[in-house]
Amino acid sequence: MMEGSGSLEEQLDAIKAKAAEVRVKRGDLKIIEDLGAVLEEHLILDNRYTEHSTVGLAQQWDQLDQLGMRMQHNLEQQIQARNQSGVSEDSLKEFSMMFKHFDKDKTGRLNHQEFKSCLRALGYDLPMVEEGQPDPEFEEILDVVDPNRDGQVSLQEYMAFMISKETENVQSSEEIENAFRAIAAGDRAYVTKEELYGNLTREMADYCITRMKPYVDPRTGVAVPGALDYIDFTHALFQN
Numbered sequence: 001m002m003e004g005s006g007s008l009e010e011q012l013d014a015i016k017a018k019a020a021e022v023r024v025k026r027g028d029l030k031i032i033e034d035l036g037a038v039l040e041e042h043l044i045l046d047n048r049y050t051e052h053s054t055v056g057l058a059q060q061w062d063q064l065d066q067l068g069m070r071m072q073h074n075l076e077q078q079i080q081a082r083n084q085s086g087v088s089e090d091s092l093k094e095f096s097m098m099f100k101h102f103d104k105d106k107t108g109r110l111n112h113q114e115f116k117s118c119l120r121a122l123g124y125d126l127p128m129v130e131e132g133q134p135d136p137e138f139e140e141i142l143d144v145v146d147p148n149r150d151g152q153v154s155l156q157e158y159m160a161f162m163i164s165k166e167t168e169n170v171q172s173s174e175e176i177e178n179a180f181r182a183i184a185a186g187d188r189a190y191v192t193k194e195e196l197y198g199n200l201t202r203e204m205a206d207y208c209i210t211r212m213k214p215y216v217d218p219r220t221g222v223a224v225p226g227a228l229d230y231i232d233f234t235h236a237l238f239q240n
Helices: 008-024 026-041 054-085 089-102 112-121 136-145 155-183 193-199 202-211 230-239
Strands: 109-111 152-154 214-216 223-229
Touching: 008 026, 008 054, 026 054, 054 089, 054 155, 089 112, 089 155, 109 112, 112 136, 136 155, 152 155, 155 193, 155 230, 193 202, 193 223, 202 230, 223 230
Parallel strands: none
Antiparallel strands: 109 152, 214 223
């Protein structure tokens, strides 16, 4: 099995090394194919010493080689996303792990039902609908990941979708955080109740105040009187 642990870079190095091992073995397959051709020349079409055929072995080798290339591409995509979009490595690992969990037959693809279950497991609030009934929210997602409706979502399509959604969350989180920072006098990491009531509607201010934790000064470890931690609040909001 070509699955790895460690950082994305470590996983990529391990996959490249394993893929190189697989390619080196192509020479052994060529020997088997040549021997198979000799047997055919002598009209020996059944080999009672093995259940494998040269054609079957060649197909399995090609599948393994393709799998290695797909895994390399996927890891490179994740590294690029982490570096450019701000998506955390932990999130990327969770997305990949969840896909593998629902890809029971290890094809690198999910059917629509498996994909929907995967999204639900990741926290997507998709409504339950009867079979054959309209499902507009899920159809909207399929418009992105399976626009031609071939019934399958590849690992690459899935990761691209999850990265784009996570990137939206990162950008939205930063926008919310910057809005609180503008409210906070002196560009500090906390706000007060008075500042919230002075800049938000009463309902919004009440919502924030009941959910924001007291701000603790990282230098002293002591809570600042009347201070509320809007950074922790924003991060928690988008993690959920």
